[in-house]
Amino acid sequence: xxxxxxxxxxxxxxxxxxxxxxxxxxxxxxxxxxxxxxxxxxxxxxxxxxxxxxxxxxxxxxxxxxxxxxxxxxxxxxxxxxxxxxxxxxxxxxxxxxxxxxxxxxxxxxxxxxxxxxxxxxxxxxxxxxxxxx
Numbered sequence: 001x002x003x004x005x006x007x008x009x010x011x012x013x014x015x016x017x018x019x020x021x022x023x024x025x026x027x028x029x030x031x032x033x034x035x036x037x038x039x040x041x042x043x044x045x046x047x048x049x050x051x052x053x054x055x056x057x058x059x060x061x062x063x064x065x066x067x068x069x070x071x072x073x074x075x076x077x078x079x080x081x082x083x084x085x086x087x088x089x090x091x092x093x094x095x096x097x098x099x100x101x102x103x104x105x106x107x108x109x110x111x112x113x114x115x116x117x118x119x120x121x122x123x124x125x126x127x128x129x130x131x132x133x134x
Contacts, residue, residue, distance in 0.1 A: 005069040012074020020045050020079050039103070042084035043110050049080035050114040054121020085110065 027041040053076040060068040085107050089100075 005066050008066045008070035009074040009077075012070040012072075012076075013078035016049075016075040016078025016080075019075075020081060038084065038088050039106055042081060042088060043106075043113075046080050046084070046110060046114055047117045049076050050117035051121040051124075052076050052079070054118040054123075055125040056121075057118075058122050058125035 023045050024041045027037055027044065030037065030040070032040065053072060056068070056071045056076060060072060089103055089107055
């Protein structure tokens with residue numbers, strides 16, 4: 001059973017990583033400053049991924065461990081990027097550049113919005129599922 005779950009997490013992570021790369025490529029088409037492009041792309045994947053993870057949390061409660069592994073740590077984990085936030089702040093010289101504080105503020109806002117996106121995903125999933133399924 002453990003090998004099946006690990007395989008599902010691996011496959012979901014690969015698909016999530018490809019999806020993240022596609023979002024980043026799409027954002028690269030927009031003419032923005034490099035760090036701003038990274039911030040926009042990272043915000044999109046992290047906020048959408050947090051929402052999706054909230055949905056998976058609710059829907060996955062009645063699903064198999066393999067299903068939860070594929071969609072949770074696999075797909076959502078591969079799609080989102082905490083290291084992207086670290087790169088953004090490092091790119092702003094860890095907040096020591098003249099505008100570095102703006103990146104710390106943006107990262108803080110993204111983290112707070114991520115929690116709200118997750119919560120929103122749980123609410124949407126809870127309201128859309130039949131009461132017997134929850």
